[in-house]
Amino acid sequence: MISKRKKFEIPHRHQLIQQFDLLRVLVARSLKMQYKRSVFGIMWSLLNPLVMLLVFTFLFKLVLNLNIPRYSSFAFSGLLVWNWFQMSLLQSASAITGSRELIRQPGFPAAILPVVTVTTNLVHFLLALPVLALLLLTGEVKLSLMLLELPFLIALQFLLTLSLAYLIATTNVTFRDMQHLMGVFLTVMFYLTPVFYDASTVPAQYLPLYRLNPMTHLVEAYRSVLIQGTSPDWLSLMMIGMIAVSLLVFSYKNFMRVNYRFVEEL
């Protein structure tokens, strides 16, 4: 009897482990592919935001002083959050189109590819967190218990990014313009998100429009948890969460609907 029950349960568990392994192996694969044959390797995921931080510090502390306290912590936290979002969306355009050899394998779940893209960039994000912590500590920021809310923010950003990633990946299969379009769109969004400046300086009459950008709320939420040590605006975050979940359901369903065509379009 027991052995019979075991037989029923094992395939299910095996499948879960297998799917998790698939994600893990593919994330490792894409990390390795990014930095194969490069000298600095994974260090690049740190070097890029650090260089940007230097430029911002020079520009907005010395050239145009924005008068933001603890600017390096402020800018670096914004940069990391934004980079995760931006790189995920940029790479999700080619998540399907660049994985022809995988999609043509029988039984390969193509739906895992956008997850791989977002997770790969999450790894970069997490790897940079110690540097952020260093900046925070040297910048005399008192780390508070609010830090415990950080995983929720990360989960929320993951969902939001993933829901968009499915949409972009699907669209780019038929319209290769999507990857170029995303480049332009994300550049614009970068300036419309308070990455290197404070949203409080945005003129009041533009604020309602400005606040429609979900990344504004996310970046500010990260900062309130990390730097100010205050609880973020959970109401707006809940709304973003609801939008992200419903968008994810829609974009995932849409993805699965056209999934079978990918092989032929590639």
Add this chain to the structure above:
Amino acid sequence: MRNTIVVKDLGKRFYRYHADQSVTLKEAVLSGWRQMKSPEHFWALRDINFSVAPGQMLGVIGSNGSGKSTLLRLLGGVGRSDQGNVRVKGRIGALLDLGAGFHPDLTGRENVIVSGVVAGLTRREVVRCFDSIVEFAELQAFIDNPMRTYSTGMQMRLAFAVAVHTKPDVLLIDEFLSVGDLSFQAKCLARIAQFKAQGCAIVFVSHNAEQIQQLCDQVLWLRRGQVMAYGEPEVVAGQYIAEMHSETQRRTPVEQPPLLTPSGTELQVNKNRFGSLELEIIDVCLLNSNGLTITELESGDSLRIEIKYQSRQPISAPIFGVTISQEDGLPCYDTNTKLANLSLPLIQGQGNIALELKRLDLRGGKYFVDVGVYEQDWAYAYDYHWHVYPLIVSSTTTSKGILHSPHRWQMADVKVARL
């Protein structure tokens, strides 16, 4: 035993995209959304039916573009059919593309892990049989080198090694063994035989009809997405080989629309008509001794076969041939102009040629008069009508033999026993 693979009325349609098809958003907007989908399509596969039982091996043969790889991909669940359905039970091990999902910049080791997990194993399972995979592929010395340094044969060995270690219930192999060296091929074939014995259902695609004939239990021959033949390997592979060797086949125009002969039979290229059609047979009439067109005669009657031909270009010394064959293709009578030492001149335009048989002494039954005209050295057929003109031979007696000669029994020297 239940079949592992069941394919029913399978059809797959592809759209033929034009070169000026809008691919980018801008082009799509400019040309209007409606023109995005080209209405032009073709069937890459149509009306395919077969099944494979556990422990059976199905061979798929056909020339390039016949739909073999498309079929294999549909079996693997890659892409969706437009008609009918495919049912495959169990884990699929597949060797569809040479790369098998390998990435050129990763090492053999890294690729094996990825490939194994993609094929449905957990990471731990791959790690557990990793040494065995590498040993099977005979790549111990190279496993930590990047994939791009591997030869095609080495990649194939590694891909095969991974596929056989995923313990598949179904194995799909596409033109695979052709790249490995002979000793490794033998090793793969031995492993395939072992899988078969363990009850794995195998579908094997190859150009090599002899190999298919040796290995498979059944053979499916595809041409332009349709089943030409399906059945015993000896028969189907034999037919395939015969056809591939035939120069006629190569020269038969593909685009020729079906024609109706004046006597009302439909002629379809590659179905009942083969040849280059440089010289065409327009019609064939079967006449009795009174000069009337017939389709039926009494055994022993005379038969006149009139062949009307036409050629647009001058043709030198063609050979006309007539075969009377049974429905199953067995020739009963066969003759030609060359056999009679008749040499035709350089001919052009329309003409008539007739063959007179004084008696047709065949047993009663259905026959076909197959008519052909060939190049002067038999190099290929100009036109050959196969099983187009039926002929019923009626007879008052029935017999097992084909020949029904006029006969008489003599019983002069029979001694009657005295009781």
